[in-house]
Amino acid sequence: MARDRLSVVVTRRLPEAVEKRLSELFKVELRSEDTPMDRDQLVAAVQRADVLVPTITDEIDAALIGQAGPQLKLIANYGAGVDNIDVATARQRGILVSNTPDVLTEDTADMTMALILAVTRRIPEGLAVMQKGDWPGWAPTAYLGGRIAGRRLGILGMGRIGQAVARRAQAFGMQVHYHDRGRLRPETEDELGVTWWESLDRMVSRMDILTIHTPATPSTFHLMNARRLKLMKPDAVIVNTSRGEVIDENALTRMLRAGEIAGAGLDVYEFGTDINPRLRELPNVVLLPHMGSATLEGRMEMGEKVIINIKTFEDGHRPPDQVVPSML
Incomplete structure:
Protein backbone atom coordinates (compact mmCIF):
# COMPACT_ATOMS: atom_id res chain seq x y z
CA MET A 1 0.00 0.00 0.00
CA ALA A 2 1.37 3.40 -1.00
CA ARG A 3 2.41 5.66 1.82
CA ASP A 4 0.50 8.93 2.18
CA ARG A 5 2.52 11.91 1.06
CA LEU A 6 3.63 14.45 3.64
CA SER A 7 1.37 17.45 4.12
CA VAL A 8 3.51 20.55 3.57
CA VAL A 9 2.33 24.12 4.16
CA VAL A 10 4.38 26.96 2.63
CA THR A 11 3.89 30.37 4.23
CA ARG A 12 5.05 32.62 1.35
CA ARG A 13 5.24 32.58 -2.44
CA LEU A 14 8.46 30.93 -3.62
CA PRO A 15 10.03 30.82 -7.12
CA GLU A 16 7.69 29.00 -9.50
CA ALA A 17 10.11 26.15 -10.17
CA VAL A 18 10.49 25.51 -6.43
CA GLU A 19 6.73 25.47 -5.91
CA LYS A 20 6.29 23.11 -8.85
CA ARG A 21 8.83 20.64 -7.49
CA LEU A 22 7.31 20.75 -4.01
CA SER A 23 3.91 19.98 -5.55
CA GLU A 24 5.33 17.00 -7.42
CA LEU A 25 6.86 15.45 -4.32
CA PHE A 26 4.47 16.29 -1.49
CA LYS A 27 0.88 17.15 -0.67
CA VAL A 28 1.63 20.85 -0.59
CA GLU A 29 -0.43 23.95 0.22
CA LEU A 30 1.03 26.97 -1.55
CA ARG A 31 0.38 30.60 -0.71
CA SER A 32 -1.64 32.37 -3.39
CA GLU A 33 -0.84 35.91 -2.20
CA ASP A 34 2.74 37.16 -1.97
CA THR A 35 2.18 38.40 1.57
CA PRO A 36 3.07 36.95 4.99
CA MET A 37 0.57 34.79 6.83
CA ASP A 38 -1.02 36.51 9.80
CA ARG A 39 -0.92 34.93 13.25
CA ASP A 40 -4.23 33.10 12.88
CA GLN A 41 -3.15 31.63 9.56
CA LEU A 42 0.14 30.44 11.07
CA VAL A 43 -1.72 28.80 13.96
CA ALA A 44 -4.00 27.02 11.51
CA ALA A 45 -0.98 25.94 9.45
CA VAL A 46 0.88 24.31 12.36
CA GLN A 47 -2.32 22.54 13.40
CA ARG A 48 -2.72 20.74 10.06
CA ALA A 49 0.76 20.43 8.51
CA ASP A 50 3.25 17.58 8.81
CA VAL A 51 5.90 20.03 7.63
CA LEU A 52 5.85 23.82 7.84
CA VAL A 53 7.98 25.83 5.40
CA PRO A 54 8.24 29.34 6.89
CA THR A 55 10.49 32.21 5.89
CA ILE A 56 12.70 34.42 8.02
CA THR A 57 9.87 36.94 8.47
CA ASP A 58 7.53 34.38 10.11
CA GLU A 59 7.73 34.37 13.91
CA ILE A 60 7.64 30.74 14.96
CA ASP A 61 7.83 31.34 18.71
CA ALA A 62 7.11 29.15 21.72
CA ALA A 63 3.45 30.18 21.86
CA LEU A 64 2.88 29.21 18.23
CA ILE A 65 4.76 25.92 18.58
CA GLY A 66 2.66 25.18 21.67
CA GLN A 67 -0.47 25.27 19.48
CA ALA A 68 0.94 22.88 16.88
CA GLY A 69 -0.83 19.62 16.22
CA PRO A 70 0.88 16.32 17.05
CA GLN A 71 1.46 15.64 13.35
CA LEU A 72 3.89 18.58 12.92
CA LYS A 73 7.34 17.01 12.90
CA LEU A 74 9.52 19.34 10.80
CA ILE A 75 9.92 23.09 10.37
CA ALA A 76 11.93 23.46 7.15
CA ASN A 77 12.91 27.12 7.20
CA TYR A 78 13.36 28.83 3.83
CA GLY A 79 16.35 30.88 4.96
CA ALA A 80 19.76 30.52 6.52
CA GLY A 81 18.96 32.32 9.76
CA VAL A 82 16.72 30.66 12.35
CA ASP A 83 16.38 33.48 14.88
CA ASN A 84 12.72 33.61 13.81
CA ILE A 85 12.20 30.12 15.28
CA ASP A 86 12.28 28.98 18.91
CA VAL A 87 14.48 25.98 18.14
CA ALA A 88 14.71 24.85 21.78
CA THR A 89 10.92 24.70 22.21
CA ALA A 90 10.55 22.88 18.90
CA ARG A 91 13.09 20.29 20.02
CA GLN A 92 11.24 19.80 23.33
CA ARG A 93 8.08 19.11 21.34
CA GLY A 94 9.88 16.59 19.12
CA ILE A 95 9.82 18.90 16.10
CA LEU A 96 12.94 19.06 13.94
CA VAL A 97 14.14 22.37 12.49
CA SER A 98 16.19 22.77 9.31
CA ASN A 99 17.49 25.75 7.38
CA THR A 100 19.24 26.61 4.08
CA PRO A 101 22.86 27.49 4.89
CA ASP A 102 25.80 28.23 2.61
CA VAL A 103 23.86 29.24 -0.52
CA LEU A 104 23.82 33.02 -0.08
CA LEU A 288 18.18 48.78 0.60
CA PRO A 289 15.10 46.56 1.21
CA HIS A 290 16.93 43.44 2.44
CA MET A 291 18.26 42.63 -1.05
CA GLY A 292 21.52 41.00 0.00
CA SER A 293 20.43 37.49 -0.96
CA ALA A 294 18.00 38.49 -3.69
CA THR A 295 19.27 36.62 -6.72
CA LEU A 296 17.26 34.07 -8.67
CA GLU A 297 20.12 31.60 -8.36
CA GLY A 298 20.22 32.00 -4.59
CA ARG A 299 16.48 31.64 -4.14
CA MET A 300 16.44 28.50 -6.29
CA GLU A 301 19.28 26.96 -4.29
CA MET A 302 17.42 27.75 -1.07
CA GLY A 303 14.39 25.94 -2.45
CA GLU A 304 16.48 22.93 -3.40
CA LYS A 305 17.81 22.70 0.15
CA VAL A 306 14.29 22.89 1.61
CA ILE A 307 13.19 20.07 -0.67
CA ILE A 308 16.21 17.91 0.20
CA ASN A 309 15.62 18.47 3.92
CA ILE A 310 11.95 17.47 3.64
CA LYS A 311 12.62 14.47 1.37
CA THR A 312 15.40 13.19 3.63
CA PHE A 313 13.11 13.51 6.64
CA GLU A 314 10.32 11.69 4.78
CA ASP A 315 12.73 8.85 4.05
CA GLY A 316 13.37 8.44 7.77
CA HIS A 317 16.74 10.15 7.99
CA ARG A 318 18.06 13.27 9.70
CA PRO A 319 17.71 16.35 7.45
CA PRO A 320 21.19 17.36 6.27
CA ASP A 321 20.64 20.95 7.45
CA GLN A 322 19.05 20.18 10.81
CA VAL A 323 19.53 22.92 13.40
CA VAL A 324 19.86 22.11 17.09
CA PRO A 325 20.04 24.56 20.03
CA SER A 326 23.72 23.83 20.67
CA MET A 327 24.54 25.25 17.22
CA LEU A 328 23.06 28.65 18.02
Whole structure:
Protein backbone atom coordinates (compact mmCIF):
# COMPACT_ATOMS: atom_id res chain seq x y z
CA MET A 1 0.00 0.00 0.00
CA ALA A 2 1.37 3.40 -1.00
CA ARG A 3 2.41 5.66 1.82
CA ASP A 4 0.50 8.93 2.18
CA ARG A 5 2.52 11.91 1.06
CA LEU A 6 3.63 14.45 3.64
CA SER A 7 1.37 17.45 4.12
CA VAL A 8 3.51 20.55 3.57
CA VAL A 9 2.33 24.12 4.16
CA VAL A 10 4.38 26.96 2.63
CA THR A 11 3.89 30.37 4.23
CA ARG A 12 5.05 32.62 1.35
CA ARG A 13 5.24 32.58 -2.44
CA LEU A 14 8.46 30.93 -3.62
CA PRO A 15 10.03 30.82 -7.12
CA GLU A 16 7.69 29.00 -9.50
CA ALA A 17 10.11 26.15 -10.17
CA VAL A 18 10.49 25.51 -6.43
CA GLU A 19 6.73 25.47 -5.91
CA LYS A 20 6.29 23.11 -8.85
CA ARG A 21 8.83 20.64 -7.49
CA LEU A 22 7.31 20.75 -4.01
CA SER A 23 3.91 19.98 -5.55
CA GLU A 24 5.33 17.00 -7.42
CA LEU A 25 6.86 15.45 -4.32
CA PHE A 26 4.47 16.29 -1.49
CA LYS A 27 0.88 17.15 -0.67
CA VAL A 28 1.63 20.85 -0.59
CA GLU A 29 -0.43 23.95 0.22
CA LEU A 30 1.03 26.97 -1.55
CA ARG A 31 0.38 30.60 -0.71
CA SER A 32 -1.64 32.37 -3.39
CA GLU A 33 -0.84 35.91 -2.20
CA ASP A 34 2.74 37.16 -1.97
CA THR A 35 2.18 38.40 1.57
CA PRO A 36 3.07 36.95 4.99
CA MET A 37 0.57 34.79 6.83
CA ASP A 38 -1.02 36.51 9.80
CA ARG A 39 -0.92 34.93 13.25
CA ASP A 40 -4.23 33.10 12.88
CA GLN A 41 -3.15 31.63 9.56
CA LEU A 42 0.14 30.44 11.07
CA VAL A 43 -1.72 28.80 13.96
CA ALA A 44 -4.00 27.02 11.51
CA ALA A 45 -0.98 25.94 9.45
CA VAL A 46 0.88 24.31 12.36
CA GLN A 47 -2.32 22.54 13.40
CA ARG A 48 -2.72 20.74 10.06
CA ALA A 49 0.76 20.43 8.51
CA ASP A 50 3.25 17.58 8.81
CA VAL A 51 5.90 20.03 7.63
CA LEU A 52 5.85 23.82 7.84
CA VAL A 53 7.98 25.83 5.40
CA PRO A 54 8.24 29.34 6.89
CA THR A 55 10.49 32.21 5.89
CA ILE A 56 12.70 34.42 8.02
CA THR A 57 9.87 36.94 8.47
CA ASP A 58 7.53 34.38 10.11
CA GLU A 59 7.73 34.37 13.91
CA ILE A 60 7.64 30.74 14.96
CA ASP A 61 7.83 31.34 18.71
CA ALA A 62 7.11 29.15 21.72
CA ALA A 63 3.45 30.18 21.86
CA LEU A 64 2.88 29.21 18.23
CA ILE A 65 4.76 25.92 18.58
CA GLY A 66 2.66 25.18 21.67
CA GLN A 67 -0.47 25.27 19.48
CA ALA A 68 0.94 22.88 16.88
CA GLY A 69 -0.83 19.62 16.22
CA PRO A 70 0.88 16.32 17.05
CA GLN A 71 1.46 15.64 13.35
CA LEU A 72 3.89 18.58 12.92
CA LYS A 73 7.34 17.01 12.90
CA LEU A 74 9.52 19.34 10.80
CA ILE A 75 9.92 23.09 10.37
CA ALA A 76 11.93 23.46 7.15
CA ASN A 77 12.91 27.12 7.20
CA TYR A 78 13.36 28.83 3.83
CA GLY A 79 16.35 30.88 4.96
CA ALA A 80 19.76 30.52 6.52
CA GLY A 81 18.96 32.32 9.76
CA VAL A 82 16.72 30.66 12.35
CA ASP A 83 16.38 33.48 14.88
CA ASN A 84 12.72 33.61 13.81
CA ILE A 85 12.20 30.12 15.28
CA ASP A 86 12.28 28.98 18.91
CA VAL A 87 14.48 25.98 18.14
CA ALA A 88 14.71 24.85 21.78
CA THR A 89 10.92 24.70 22.21
CA ALA A 90 10.55 22.88 18.90
CA ARG A 91 13.09 20.29 20.02
CA GLN A 92 11.24 19.80 23.33
CA ARG A 93 8.08 19.11 21.34
CA GLY A 94 9.88 16.59 19.12
CA ILE A 95 9.82 18.90 16.10
CA LEU A 96 12.94 19.06 13.94
CA VAL A 97 14.14 22.37 12.49
CA SER A 98 16.19 22.77 9.31
CA ASN A 99 17.49 25.75 7.38
CA THR A 100 19.24 26.61 4.08
CA PRO A 101 22.86 27.49 4.89
CA ASP A 102 25.80 28.23 2.61
CA VAL A 103 23.86 29.24 -0.52
CA LEU A 104 23.82 33.02 -0.08
CA THR A 105 27.48 33.65 0.68
CA GLU A 106 28.52 35.01 -2.70
CA ASP A 107 25.34 37.03 -3.22
CA THR A 108 25.61 38.74 0.16
CA ALA A 109 29.30 39.44 -0.33
CA ASP A 110 28.55 41.01 -3.71
CA MET A 111 25.93 43.27 -2.12
CA THR A 112 28.34 44.25 0.63
CA MET A 113 30.84 45.49 -1.93
CA ALA A 114 28.05 47.24 -3.82
CA LEU A 115 27.08 49.14 -0.67
CA ILE A 116 30.69 50.04 0.09
CA LEU A 117 31.05 51.50 -3.40
CA ALA A 118 27.63 53.16 -3.34
CA VAL A 119 28.38 55.04 -0.12
CA THR A 120 32.01 55.94 -0.75
CA ARG A 121 31.40 57.01 -4.37
CA ARG A 122 28.06 58.76 -3.66
CA ILE A 123 26.29 56.75 -6.35
CA PRO A 124 22.70 57.34 -5.09
CA GLU A 125 23.23 61.12 -5.11
CA GLY A 126 24.37 61.01 -8.72
CA LEU A 127 21.50 58.70 -9.65
CA ALA A 128 18.94 61.03 -8.07
CA VAL A 129 20.23 64.02 -10.05
CA MET A 130 20.08 62.12 -13.32
CA GLN A 131 16.58 60.80 -12.65
CA LYS A 132 15.35 64.33 -11.91
CA GLY A 133 16.99 65.70 -15.05
CA ASP A 134 18.90 68.30 -13.03
CA TRP A 135 22.44 67.51 -14.17
CA PRO A 136 24.15 70.71 -15.41
CA GLY A 137 27.17 68.83 -16.70
CA TRP A 138 30.55 67.66 -15.48
CA ALA A 139 32.45 69.74 -12.93
CA PRO A 140 35.85 69.09 -11.30
CA THR A 141 34.46 69.33 -7.76
CA ALA A 142 31.06 67.66 -8.22
CA TYR A 143 30.14 64.46 -6.33
CA LEU A 144 33.62 63.86 -5.00
CA GLY A 145 33.76 60.53 -3.27
CA GLY A 146 36.66 58.47 -2.00
CA ARG A 147 38.93 55.88 -3.54
CA ILE A 148 38.60 52.51 -1.79
CA ALA A 149 41.98 51.14 -2.86
CA GLY A 150 44.35 51.44 0.07
CA ARG A 151 41.59 51.97 2.62
CA ARG A 152 41.35 49.89 5.76
CA LEU A 153 38.34 47.57 5.76
CA GLY A 154 37.33 46.05 9.09
CA ILE A 155 35.23 42.89 8.90
CA LEU A 156 33.23 42.11 12.03
CA GLY A 157 32.49 38.38 11.82
CA MET A 158 34.79 36.24 9.68
CA GLY A 159 32.56 33.35 8.71
CA ARG A 160 31.88 32.32 5.13
CA ILE A 161 30.42 35.68 4.11
CA GLY A 162 33.12 37.67 5.87
CA GLN A 163 35.78 35.65 4.08
CA ALA A 164 34.03 36.12 0.73
CA VAL A 165 34.01 39.88 1.34
CA ALA A 166 37.71 39.74 2.23
CA ARG A 167 38.51 38.10 -1.12
CA ARG A 168 36.62 40.79 -3.00
CA ALA A 169 38.15 43.61 -0.98
CA GLN A 170 41.62 42.25 -1.60
CA ALA A 171 40.97 42.41 -5.34
CA PHE A 172 39.99 46.08 -4.91
CA GLY A 173 43.32 46.79 -3.25
CA MET A 174 41.97 47.33 0.25
CA GLN A 175 43.80 46.57 3.48
CA VAL A 176 41.61 43.94 5.13
CA HIS A 177 41.32 43.48 8.90
CA TYR A 178 38.92 41.40 10.96
CA HIS A 179 37.63 40.63 14.43
CA ASP A 180 35.91 37.42 15.45
CA ARG A 181 35.59 35.33 18.59
CA GLY A 182 38.14 32.92 17.18
CA ARG A 183 41.13 33.57 14.99
CA LEU A 184 41.48 31.98 11.55
CA ARG A 185 44.24 29.52 10.84
CA PRO A 186 47.50 31.19 9.78
CA GLU A 187 47.30 29.68 6.30
CA THR A 188 43.76 31.07 5.86
CA GLU A 189 44.87 34.51 7.01
CA ASP A 190 47.74 34.37 4.52
CA GLU A 191 45.44 33.30 1.70
CA LEU A 192 42.98 36.09 2.42
CA GLY A 193 45.66 38.66 3.22
CA VAL A 194 43.90 39.69 6.44
CA THR A 195 45.01 40.96 9.84
CA TRP A 196 43.31 39.79 13.04
CA TRP A 197 42.42 42.15 15.89
CA GLU A 198 41.78 40.64 19.28
CA SER A 199 40.18 43.89 20.47
CA LEU A 200 37.05 44.97 18.60
CA ASP A 201 37.29 48.46 20.09
CA ARG A 202 40.81 48.96 18.78
CA MET A 203 39.90 47.69 15.32
CA VAL A 204 36.79 49.85 15.07
CA SER A 205 38.75 52.97 15.98
CA ARG A 206 41.25 52.47 13.15
CA MET A 207 39.10 51.39 10.20
CA ASP A 208 38.00 53.50 7.25
CA ILE A 209 35.12 51.13 6.48
CA LEU A 210 33.48 48.65 8.85
CA THR A 211 31.28 45.84 7.53
CA ILE A 212 29.21 43.56 9.75
CA HIS A 213 28.72 39.83 9.22
CA THR A 214 27.58 38.37 12.53
CA PRO A 215 24.47 36.36 13.43
CA ALA A 216 21.75 37.70 15.72
CA THR A 217 22.42 36.32 19.19
CA PRO A 218 22.14 37.77 22.70
CA SER A 219 25.88 38.46 22.60
CA THR A 220 25.71 40.39 19.31
CA PHE A 221 22.67 42.52 20.17
CA HIS A 222 23.83 46.16 19.90
CA LEU A 223 27.40 44.96 19.55
CA MET A 224 27.84 48.25 17.73
CA ASN A 225 26.31 50.36 20.48
CA ALA A 226 26.61 54.12 20.99
CA ARG A 227 29.93 53.81 22.83
CA ARG A 228 31.51 51.67 20.13
CA LEU A 229 30.09 53.75 17.28
CA LYS A 230 31.76 56.79 18.85
CA LEU A 231 35.11 55.04 18.47
CA MET A 232 34.78 55.18 14.68
CA LYS A 233 36.63 57.88 12.79
CA PRO A 234 34.48 60.82 11.60
CA ASP A 235 35.32 59.97 7.99
CA ALA A 236 34.55 56.25 8.41
CA VAL A 237 31.69 54.32 6.79
CA ILE A 238 29.68 51.43 8.25
CA VAL A 239 27.93 48.73 6.20
CA ASN A 240 25.52 46.06 7.45
CA THR A 241 24.12 43.15 5.42
CA SER A 242 23.77 40.70 8.33
CA ARG A 243 21.29 41.49 11.13
CA GLY A 244 19.87 44.91 11.92
CA GLU A 245 19.87 44.51 15.70
CA VAL A 246 23.66 44.26 15.78
CA ILE A 247 23.72 48.08 15.44
CA ASP A 248 21.98 50.52 17.78
CA GLU A 249 20.05 52.16 14.95
CA ASN A 250 18.98 55.24 16.89
CA ALA A 251 22.54 55.93 18.01
CA LEU A 252 23.78 55.44 14.44
CA THR A 253 21.17 57.86 13.13
CA ARG A 254 22.16 60.53 15.64
CA MET A 255 25.84 60.22 14.76
CA LEU A 256 25.25 60.28 11.01
CA ARG A 257 23.13 63.41 11.40
CA ALA A 258 25.84 65.03 13.52
CA GLY A 259 28.60 64.18 11.04
CA GLU A 260 30.36 61.94 13.55
CA ILE A 261 30.26 59.06 11.02
CA ALA A 262 30.65 59.82 7.32
CA GLY A 263 28.13 57.37 5.89
CA ALA A 264 26.31 54.07 6.10
CA GLY A 265 25.07 51.35 3.77
CA LEU A 266 22.30 49.26 5.28
CA ASP A 267 20.36 46.28 3.96
CA VAL A 268 18.93 45.23 7.34
CA TYR A 269 17.31 47.20 10.16
CA GLU A 270 16.91 46.86 13.90
CA PHE A 271 13.12 47.16 13.83
CA GLY A 272 12.40 45.37 10.56
CA THR A 273 10.40 47.53 8.19
CA ASP A 274 9.92 50.23 10.86
CA ILE A 275 12.93 52.31 9.85
CA ASN A 276 13.79 55.52 11.66
CA PRO A 277 12.41 58.27 9.35
CA ARG A 278 15.38 60.51 10.16
CA LEU A 279 17.65 57.80 8.74
CA ARG A 280 15.75 57.89 5.45
CA GLU A 281 16.34 61.63 5.06
CA LEU A 282 20.13 61.48 5.16
CA PRO A 283 22.02 61.89 1.87
CA ASN A 284 25.04 60.00 3.21
CA VAL A 285 23.06 56.81 3.81
CA VAL A 286 22.18 54.08 1.30
CA LEU A 287 19.17 52.00 2.35
CA LEU A 288 18.18 48.78 0.60
CA PRO A 289 15.10 46.56 1.21
CA HIS A 290 16.93 43.44 2.44
CA MET A 291 18.26 42.63 -1.05
CA GLY A 292 21.52 41.00 0.00
CA SER A 293 20.43 37.49 -0.96
CA ALA A 294 18.00 38.49 -3.69
CA THR A 295 19.27 36.62 -6.72
CA LEU A 296 17.26 34.07 -8.67
CA GLU A 297 20.12 31.60 -8.36
CA GLY A 298 20.22 32.00 -4.59
CA ARG A 299 16.48 31.64 -4.14
CA MET A 300 16.44 28.50 -6.29
CA GLU A 301 19.28 26.96 -4.29
CA MET A 302 17.42 27.75 -1.07
CA GLY A 303 14.39 25.94 -2.45
CA GLU A 304 16.48 22.93 -3.40
CA LYS A 305 17.81 22.70 0.15
CA VAL A 306 14.29 22.89 1.61
CA ILE A 307 13.19 20.07 -0.67
CA ILE A 308 16.21 17.91 0.20
CA ASN A 309 15.62 18.47 3.92
CA ILE A 310 11.95 17.47 3.64
CA LYS A 311 12.62 14.47 1.37
CA THR A 312 15.40 13.19 3.63
CA PHE A 313 13.11 13.51 6.64
CA GLU A 314 10.32 11.69 4.78
CA ASP A 315 12.73 8.85 4.05
CA GLY A 316 13.37 8.44 7.77
CA HIS A 317 16.74 10.15 7.99
CA ARG A 318 18.06 13.27 9.70
CA PRO A 319 17.71 16.35 7.45
CA PRO A 320 21.19 17.36 6.27
CA ASP A 321 20.64 20.95 7.45
CA GLN A 322 19.05 20.18 10.81
CA VAL A 323 19.53 22.92 13.40
CA VAL A 324 19.86 22.11 17.09
CA PRO A 325 20.04 24.56 20.03
CA SER A 326 23.72 23.83 20.67
CA MET A 327 24.54 25.25 17.22
CA LEU A 328 23.06 28.65 18.02
